[in-house]
Amino acid sequence: GEDVEQSLFLSVREGDSSVINCTYTDSSSTYLYWYKQEPGAGLQLLTYIFSNMDMKQDQRLTVLLNKKDKHLSLRIADTQTGDSAIYFCAETLTTDSWGKFQFGAGTQVVVTP
């Protein structure tokens, strides 16, 4: 099957780094995405990485891709209370001609003072 798996919950102290992990199944995925969902809101695109890259950095966010293990991670440096949200990992499936998105179930990140 085509599953994207994430841990369901992460608690982190303000100022520490957060690392959210994701595993995916389609080795032919072209893009892998991270979305953020705040309470009562839709999904906001945070960042994405192309499959021929190993790492991408964007301000406090660092994405690491391990294609061999089909493992994707999102590191948030200096985590703030505003980072409390649900984070979704998604892969694009290139087996379909139109490139379907497959989302994980989301990781609830709670930032404590």
Added chain:
Amino acid sequence: NAGVTQTPKFRVLKTGQSMTLLCAQDMNHEYMYWYRQDPGMGLRLIHYSVGEGTTAKGEVPDGYNVSRLKKQNFLLGLESAAPSQTSVYFCASSLDRASQPQHFGDGTRLSIL
């Protein structure tokens, strides 16, 4: 910039009633999607459209119908609402392929009693 706008934001229905959820995007995107979000299950694709006048089934299409008469609008209909359709519904759009970043609306919270 409006982006993706969903109406209504909240609705309560009785079992057996019908209703239509409206999604509008102003980004001239070709692709549009309807998802439902349930606790612990991430997002599941209901129906999608690859252009004006086209629709296709996603993972969980039963009990729903869609129409894309205009490029900017994608309507989701519930013919005879059931309690199992209580969920948060998200509309999204992408430029020209599902592998492109998807932009989400803020969701419609629907309760079926």
